Amino acid sequence: GPEDFRPRIVPYYRDPNKPYKKVLRTRYIQTELGFHERLFVAVLTSKATLNTLAVAVNKTVAHHFPRLLYFTGLRSAKVPHGMVLVAHGDERPIWLMYETMHYIHQHFGSDYDWFYIMQDDTYAQAEQVKALVTHLSINQDVYLGRAEEFIGGDEQARYCHGGFGYLISRSLLLKLHPHLDSCRNEILSVRPDEWLGRCIIDFLDITCVSQLQGQHYHTYELAKNTEPEKEEEEEFQAALAVHPVSDMTLMYRLDKHFSRIQLDRAYQEIQDLQMQIRNLTSLTPAGEGGLTWPVGINAPFLPKSRFEVISWDYFTEQHLFSCPDGSPKCELSGASKADVSEIIESALEQLNSRYQPLLRFSKRQLLNGYRRFDPTRGMEYTLDLLLEAVTQKGHSHVLAKRVSLVRPLSKVEIIPMPYVTEATRVQLVLPLTVQDLDFVANFLDMFAMNTLDTHDNALLTLLFIYHPYDAQRVSQVDVFAGVKAMVGELEKRYAEVKIPWISVKTEVPSQVKLMDIVSKKHPVDTLFFLASVWTEINMEFLNRCRMNTISNWQVFFPVHFQEFNPALVYRGEQTVSSTTDFLRDGHFDRHSFAEACFYNSDYMTARTKLAADILDRDEVLESMEVFDVFLHYSGLHLFRAVEPGLVQKYALRSCNPRLSEELYHRCVLSNLEGLASRSHLAMALFEQEQANST
Secondary structure (H helix, E strand, C coil): CCHHCCCCCCCCCCCCCCCCHHHHHHHHHHHHCCCCCCCCCEEECCCCCCCCCCHHHHHHHHHHHCCCEEEECCCCCCCCCCCCEECCCCCCHHHHHHHHHHHHHHHHHHCCCEEEECCCCCCCCCCHHHHHCCCCCCCCCCCEECECCCCCCCCCEECCHHHHHHEEEEEHHHHHHHHHHHHHHHHHCCCHHHHHHHHHHHHHCCCCCEEEEEECCCHHHCCCCCCCCCCHHHHHHHHEEEEEECCCHHHHHHHHHHHHHHHHHHHHHHHHHHHHHHHHCCCCCCCHHCCCCCCCCCCCCCCCCHHCCCCCCCEECEEEEECCCCCCCCCCCCCHHHHHHHHHHHHHHHHHHHHHEEEEEEEEEEEEEEEEECCCCCCCCEEEEEEEEECCCEEEEEEEEEEEEEEECCCCCCCCCCCCCCCCCCEEEEEEEHHHHHHHHHHHHHHHHHHCCCCEEEEEHHHHHHHHHHHHHHCCCCCCCHHHHHHHHHHHHHHHHCCCEEECCCCCCCCHHHHHHHHCCCCCCEEEECCCCCCCCCHHHHHHHEEEEEEEEEEEEEEEEECCCCEEEEEECCCCCCCCCCCCCCCCCCCCCEEEEEEEHHHHHHHHHHHHHHHCHHHHHHHCCHHHHHHHCCCCCEEEEEEEEEEEECCCCCCCCCCCCHHHHHHHHHHHCCCCCCCHHHHHHHHHHHHHHH
């Protein structure tokens, strides 16, 4: 009744005589609220058909169902790839059915609302089955399928035919489970579906039905040598399940046929919706002018200023004129080439469907092509096509036409990511050269304030990089003596903290070579944060480092925010440090790859591949950064994102000319771009000119 759906407030009561116990909250709210997944699918197969029909089921419908398992008596030596198989160790059909029901109850009974059981010689329309369960109420005992009479049984009772699949509700499964053992011992039957039906009737007095709550379970029995493409019957077109499917080819043909029906329905629905939108637009305040093309797809993005204008990329059939590497022209290849050919093909198809039989178009040449990605709607294309138009009488004429196309953004998918926590220990690694000595004090102060004072789970290791000349004199003059004294002070102040250092002698401080030394001295599961001396450590960023770095999945390269030179930006005026716009006078430095978060195990794996590739040519490492190692030698996601949690004060970096040309150039560029914005530089030049001219 209506009372079942009315929310009730459960009063909180705690026995004052019992000691207070902390309540353990679940990780996800849906666990606490007792939400269930909707549909679990079980496919009954056998050793003989596992590599044929079961594979066909897996290829046709498995990807539509969120959870699907295969149950068999005996397993074959090799289980086909991508199939979750449960083998019960006995081929007897009744035993298989009993074990399957028992297994489903034990492992999935508390997680799902509906259980769909089918055979591997059944073709089920997955989307229709999913739609069916969304229309059924879950608080009833449901046993729904193709109702069949028992052989020699009474008139009223029915069982659900296994070949056409059947649906069982969670409540029915829970009630049935205690009686399964009795059924196995007392009910004799040859057919497993009949045995289950008899069990449900005898102990729960529930019979199989073919329709429920206004929903019909349509099925169709295939005759021998059926041609799915030629079946015109209404029953066949509306069927949720088709049986018996004798071989794999027939399964694929059925899937193609029903997919075509689904597609036609979807296109028809789109047309109907577009018609309704057209009719309703005239009644809106904007009137007919408010109708966007294509109908039903978001209007193009309207820029509010010239900086927001989305530019078009020019292409021909052979070349692209805006290349990923920044070069002015590159060859059209891979996905871009396939995209362009598909768009031209689609344009011709649309033109022909619109003008045939009066005119037939064929492509002579693509004169100009433009495309741009609009995040509000998708990929937009404008094509200038040179076409040959042939009339019904055979006269041909060459003409140029401009066509516009949109490839809309379809269903957005959330990529499943492994679960990570914020409790992981972060191992900071700070490489230091002689040129960095002025900035170390600030780094250590920030580290102490934001991690040691807050007891954040972070450790620090220092890498002292000695030039060979300094290394020889270390017994007389240690260039890093001051830093070692600061570390000693910190260790005194925080008794439980140890800050180890590693001394390295090299002229070329290659990031990869330094990381090799650190990597060997730490456990495999260490989460490294490779920092620079200008990095200002804070808890917010360390947590993001933990969340964005996933072992064996993703590495994180943050883009820090670089403040401009205050002498140029403020030109002697008082600096206004407001907390609200702390990212005001600076830019995100895309040229810097000095900061990185990654797991030691991932680094070691990529490094091993790199070693195999370069063999003994160690000089190659001087032109590489850790970023390059992951980019070229690991299959991991490289997550490169702007990081407002990492703000660096302005400082002129010393660029080492001994490093590779590219790394040196990038360092110089980073220095130049970090001076000030264009408007500030222009003002500085203007003032200088004014001063010179007077």
